[in-house]
Amino acid sequence: MxxxxxxxxxxxxxxxxxxxxxxxxxxxxxxxxxxxxxxxxxxxxxxxxxxxxxxxxxxxxxxxxxxxxxxxxxxxxxxxxxxxxxxxxxxxxxxxxxxxxxxxxxxxxxxxxxxxxxxxxxxxxxxxxFCGSTNFEIPSTLTNESITVIGAGIAGLVAALFLSIGGYRVTVIDRHDQPVLGKDLEVYNGGTTMGGCDARHASVTEAVAAPTRVRSLRLTPMNKGWRMLDNMSSDEEVWAQKFEAMSHFPEMYSIFSDLVTSMNRAAIDLWEDLFKQIPELAENAMRSRRIVRLCTSESAVSNTVEFQNKVHRKTDKVIQLSKEQVVTRFPHLNHDHLAGGVEVEGFTMNVQQLGDNLVNYLAKKRQVTFRWACEVASLEDTVVVLKTGEKIISDRILLATGVSGDAPLKVSPIIKQVQAVIGYWLKLPNINRITEGFKIHEADPVAVMNVTMSVDDATLIISGGFGFVGKHPIVKTSHYTEMAVLVARTVRKYFPTEFEKATESNKKIPMTYCLRPMSADGMPVIDWITTANSDKVMYVGATSGGGFVQASMLSLFALDMFSGRNDYAHITRAMVSSRDSLSDCLYYHDITDDDVEETPEDSMKPLDASIQQFVDDFLLL
Ligand SMILES: Cc1cc2nc3c(=O)[nH]c(=O)nc-3n(C[C@H](O)[C@H](O)[C@H](O)COP(=O)(O)OP(=O)(O)OC[C@H]3O[C@@H](n4cnc5c(N)ncnc54)[C@H](O)[C@@H]3O)c2cc1C
Known part of the structure; x- marks a missing residue:
């Protein structure tokens, strides 16, 4: 074009x-x-x-x-x-x-x-x-170049796949050990993908945040906000101001959201095409082939239908479901709070299984090497310096470090742009043998909850909840606990029998979290990092709650940029990191009375008695 x-x-x-x-x-x-x-x-x-x-x-x-x-x-x-x-x-x-x-x-x-x-x-x-499901061709180049990919999360693994198909010799480095399915994965320092829960959804509206989240970052979870921290550093404060300013510019925000939904739509096709071409990647990992969004009121159903129709293609099927249809389809849910639903394009995914499939597939390729348990301390031009002092030399570097790559990103403004938004999950025994993943649209800060089954169908994995933690990898404030309880209470509302089973005989439900890498305007980042060799080192990520779905498309773009073909330059230039400073004057807005921050609540204050009781009774935090 x-x-x-x-x-x-x-x-x-x-x-x-x-x-x-x-x-x-x-x-x-x-x-x-x-x-x-x-x-x-x-x-x-x-x-x-x-x-x-x-x-x-x-x-x-x-x-x-x-x-x-x-x-x-x-x-x-x-x-x-x-x-x-x-x-x-x-x-x-x-x-x-x-x-x-x-x-x-x-x-x-x-x-x-x-x-x-x-x-x-x-x-x-x-x-x-990308206007219909096509056979995507991953272009290959006659090249003998080597690329080091730092980060074996979903962004790094899919990029490694595309780059190796494209003809590059690829070394993938990660600071964590090679993930072993079912063992020690769910700890955050394993990264968002492999250290998070084994459940993701691919739908057109993943990662689309509502522009109505006015002052969300100032309000505590109990006040429907995303606030987790007492004090923000100056970088976190700048990010927060930009995030909040979007609510003053809803039209601009909707342009950015258009980009995210258009990317997601194309990315779903690209994933499906990839799974057709290499079926072993999807084995045991790809689940429900459509996604149902359940809503709590009639108006939420009609708003969702309208919005989903707007962001889908004309040829896509967006199907409104009545309450009766929802009851028939999900007979074991507590329906008291549901008014209906909307079925849309997409699929659910056991992402750790997918990660494992990707690692196994790539490890068989001659031109791909993995280096596990290697932490990158810094970059010297295109030389990767490990914490041990060892140096890895390659022609190019791709940083796919999510929200935790501060060391290698030291020189770049991207470090300030990509910050963290927390997400929680818990697991319940799947005693009613639910076999179809779905979403429940709840109010902030629980927001949209994803329900997915484990690979063996024995467990329900339910995720939800948003909170801004900026550059803090570990947060254990009272707001953290409040948010966890809000999510868990909502889960109990819809799954009373499963919740009861999980907590019988005084058992507690482990509840944990990981961090979504996110930019303030919600768009992903794919950009060269300015070094002496400015087209040698690239960052890809910052994808918010759409990091899984967008990984396929961003990998296609990364290959396009590395190969110098630049077929998609008119798309990728909108996602460069400089957009942050370019739009500074837009993000700035005059302070009005409405903006005056309420007296901050101390996040270390004693918990409300009912919150504390819920934790004591049911949760392991
Ligand atoms: C609860 C929850 C639910 C979500 N649901 C969805 C969903 O339904 N759909 C969706 O599309 N997305 C979803 N997301 C978002 C998605 O999971 C993330 O955006 C995505 O996993 C980020 O992947 P990544 O590869 O960019 O980062 P990561 O997975 O964090 O990978 C980065 C890797 O880099 C490594 N690394 C970092 N620094 C170094 C270093 N110095 N040296 C060596 N290695 C390093 C880390 O160890 C890590 O393995 C969800 C997120 C959460 C938290």
Whole structure:
């Protein structure tokens, strides 16, 4: 898909085959027409350029009547574009100023405008390029290059797979031992993927946070907030302000969410295609082939149907389920609090089994080597320095360290951008032999709970709960306990018999957590890390609650960037780490009375008696 950029966007997209970078055409209408004739773009990004009827006709004639054409426009002057002709010729117009009107009133927000335009561009290209389940081709390159992948979580393992298919020699390093299924995995320092619970969902709306989470990070769990910490460091404070500022810019936020949902949609297809091509990867791991979202009120059902229809493709099936249908489908749940549901595209996954399958598959490949129990202390250009002092030399490095890679990321602003949001889970005996995974939409801070079965179906794994912990890997404040109890109480509400069974004879349910790597605007990060060799070291991650589903797509992009093909540059440029500083002026907003922080509650305060009682009775924290 070809893109003509005819305004001086500040992010450099120069020297890419599928992008014509012509900021000089800003006020040169004849030149713009010449370039349209020569380059034949599908998308044109313009500022205040003249898009007359003549120019639009020329473009449509050159491209033919069936081509999908898009104009992304950030200029304010609507007299310079023939909007009637745009409509008549079936050209789609995304007017950034209409999408994010709040920008107009701000001075110096060109960078935010650029970011918005790039994100809209990425969404269009994603939707047009990956518009149906196709046989994805993972391109291979004639290369003898070596790449060290740091991090054997889902991002690193899938990237290692794609890079090895792409022709690279790959060494995967992780500081934890080789994971052994069923043994010692569920400890957080094993990383989010292998050190978390063995259950993930792939659906189109994973990792889409509601822009209504105004001041979430200031409010404690008991007040429906995400607050876990008493005091934030200055880096955590900046992250928190950016996260909260999104609620002041809902249109901008919805552009970012569009990118995440479009990525997720394509990523689901890519996973399914990968499993068709290499079935052993999915063995014992891929479960329910559709995902049901259960809702607690009629209005939640209709809002969910509307939203899911918006983010799915026209050809996707989004099916509304009545309460009766939900009761028939999940007869063993307590339905008192449920009003109905929505069935959508997706699947559930036992992610540790998938990780194990990936490691076994990769270990058989000649060009892949694993180095377990090796902690990286630092990077010296493209030399990886281990804690032991050993140096590993390769041509390139991919950092897939999730939220725990501070040591090798020392030089990069990414270290501040990627922070942690906690998630909890517990396990119940699957005494009613539930065999289909599903989600329950609850209110914050429990939010959407995922229910998945263990590989042998003997156990239900239920995850939920959000809390901002920034750069703190271990949190044991009273807010931590409150959140755990809120999640566990909600679980008991829907699974009373299973909960009772798990706690009979004074048994306690172990409840634990791990940390989701997340950026403040919710979009993933895929970017070169600025070093002397700026196209040698890359970071991929920050995917929030969508790290599993997005791993397939991000790995395709990582291979694209390493190989220098840059076929997807118009998508990946929207996810670069510099977007954080580019959008600084947008994130900033004037403090109003509403923003005044309430008196912080001491997170070490004694717990409320009922919370303490619940912990004493039922939980091992
Ligand atoms: C409760 C919960 C539920 C979730 N549910 C879903 C879901 O349903 N769907 C979904 O898509 N996502 C979900 N997620 C999010 C998803 O699990 C994460 O985004 C994803 O696992 C992150 O993977 P990663 O590879 O980026 O990071 P990680 O899995 O953390 O991998 C990073 C690896 O790097 C290693 N490492 C770090 N530093 C070093 C170093 N210095 N030297 C050597 N090795 C190092 C670590 O040991 C680790 O193995 C959920 C998360 C949680 C917590």
């Amino acid at each position: 070809k893109v003509l950029i005819a305004y001086p966007i500040k992010i450099n997209l120069n020297r890419l085959e599928n992008i014509s970078w012509r900021p000089d055409l800003l006020s040169n209408d004849d030149g713009l027409r010449d370039e349209i004739s020569r380059f034949k773009p599908h998308i044109i990004l313009v500022d205040n350029n003249l898009l007359s009827a003549e120019t639009l006709h020329l473009w449509r004639n050159i491209m033919g009547s069936s081509a999908v054409l898009n104009v992304i426009r950030s200029g304010a002057d609507l007299t310079r574009i023939n909007t009637e002709k745009v409509a008549e010729l079936g050209i789609h117009l995304s007017n950034i100023l209409e999408l994010i009107p709040e920008i107009n009133s701000r001075k110096g927000c060109e960078e935010a405008m650029d970011q918005a335009a790039l994100t809209v561009l990425a969404v269009i290209v994603l939707k047009e390029t």
